[in-house]
Amino acid sequence: MSQFDHNLVFICNRTQQQDVFNILGVVFGSALFLGFNNCISLQPIVIMERVVLYREKAAGMYSTLAYAIAQMAIELPYIIVQVLVFAMIVYPMIGFQMTTVKLFWFLLYMMLSFMYYTLYGMMTVALTPNLEMASGLSFLIYVFWNVFSGFIIGRELITIWWRWVYWANPAAWTVYGLMFSQLGDRTELIHVPGQPDQTVQEFLEGYLGLEGRYFNLVTYLHLVVIALFALLFFIFVKHLKFERR
Template sequence: MLVPEKKVKTSPLSCDTPTRTILHEVSGVFEAGKFTAIMGTSGAGKTTLLNAVAGEASGGKLSGGVSFNGAQVNSDHIRRLRAFVFQDDVMMGTMTVREAITMSARLRLPASIPLTEKLKRVEEVIELLHLDKCKDSVIGYAKERGISGGERKRVGIAMELITNPSVIFLDEPTSGLDSHTAHSVCKTLKELAKAGRTVVATIHQPSSDIFHMFDNLLILAHGKILYQGPSRDCTPYFAARGSECPRYTNPADHIFMKVLNDQDAITEDEKQLATARVQSLLNEYVTSGTLSRMEEAAAAPGPGVSGSGQEKGAGVMTELAVLFTRARRNAVRNRMILRAKIGQSMFMGLLVGLIYRNLQTNQKSIQDRNGALFFVSVNVTLSAAFGVISAFGVERTVFERERSVGMYSTLSYFLSKILVELPHNVIFPFLQSTIVYFLLNLQQAADKWIIWAMIFVILNNVGNSLGISIACMFADLEMTIQAAPIFILPLMLFSGLFVNQTGIPVYFNWIKYISPMKYRWDRRGAEE
């Protein structure tokens, strides 16, 4: 039984902050073995209700409770008992379908389950969701060809289904799909419900074929329940109240166009009459026997919930192993990025080397020498920083989604990324530094060359860390790129080339000590 009341702040500038109630004392039951659709106009509270029941609600004020099999459960418990498929399909595009589902199995299933059993379950889920034909295909990204939209949606369901949940919540599973693909996805959900699971999905405006797949229907209007019960009974229910569905008309279209709204209402009086009719239906539902039956079913004692939900998933070492393998594959399969790094290292090395070629040791070459040292230090640092900002900006949504469902810890993700990218952060700056060193005709001694190359490598890794830090501050990639110069330009300004170190105001003096470029080209600064 659920009685949520969620209030959202709408005017943070006012002294007495007003609130808006999204859901108004909503009570209902989602039956086991049934496919239930939550329908309603935009802003009716569909997603809010789904999030509240599934333990995904955040912000605002939520009151009431949720029970499973007659036992009251809290949000943490709910999250361990159910699967939640979000509207947007967020997953690593370089993985294959089998790899994505296998990763979910290895990270989310208890460590007590043998690996062979986990892999067996992966194959069973692939077969159950009809993913056999594309199981070895790369998922792909929005701008890179991969599997189809319907297959992506089923992969998302499979990654959640791997834990064998008894309840599956889905937010707009047909969003962005064509009618055939949407029908295929809903047919899969219907089969999952027939197998004994409780399937609940928000649906905006289904086709007629999809509508007739629903076992139960919950219709929201203005944050309240207007109808709840078997989908086959909704048209007679509204017909008895003056809104008969015409023959050969999609019941869903009739509900949206004539029950929840009146497409023929033109004048203000007609619109007010339509609003009054909706309010009358809302009031009638409250006093109807349907609500009473739902409340009795929710209050009825059941078998309860055994144990504390799903056991804890994989340990830290398993997380590191799985994430390291995925990151390594991602680096290898992103051939364009690999080629770009090699090309950038060679191009920038040759460019700097040819511009400042054969530096002399006389007074006239001081400016060229200072310029060369400053330019290479800035280039290797900024290239690494902006490179990781772009790369992490793409992966951030995947990380946040997987982290939110408890797949792995932040530490495991961070360590795996560092370990995979460390060879790149050593080899490429070493290549660039070698090209620059010999073209500039610096001291021809092995130890000097090695020191030069190692400083290049250190600067590259410092830039990499700087980029990660900046990328973590902002959720949006575009905002991150816009804000990056605010952090980077002061480091360049106080590195020692543009401003005399002894003339920096005391309140800015500390910036020079955190500038990596200062220690690269100004030896005196490193000895201060």
């Protein structure tokens, strides 16, 4: 079996520390890059629709609240379809366990990830006067989310005075939830260079800092940040006006 094939059936044949990192890389790429692409692709549309809001609101057609609710609700079908299509391809390809519970957690975290990226993109549009500034602000924050997500630098390796950025990072919560929900109960031994063999569960906790006691917390934090971005989107749309006469 080739190394590539070995990585795809990782769950069934896990022997090396690098195998865990391979899965971490897939999870990182799935959650961050796809989410950020979703964020960037919708911003031009939201910019155009904001102009329509100014016109229709001035004519008394509908309120800002109705617009905000409709803008957020219309994204849900797209997010659901994207996640389902993505999961049908990627989940079995990686070799994750085909159990109802683990598939549910994978779908849930991917959906929550897409939702907060989408709402974050909408929020930056509502906060800034044009697409260029919205894209720039999104990219700036994305860099921090990327660096402190737990992939480039594991949580336990982050300098203690920067560790608060990890815990304030929605992308880190997604990586945490996806990794722990899929591998947190695995007891197969893996070889870690320079250390005694240890189980996958022990490696996740010792090197990456993924502990079961925080699993429920990161799930709830996803819901909190989604609600926060939605609220900020409504507030910015209502009180910040960038129309030109």
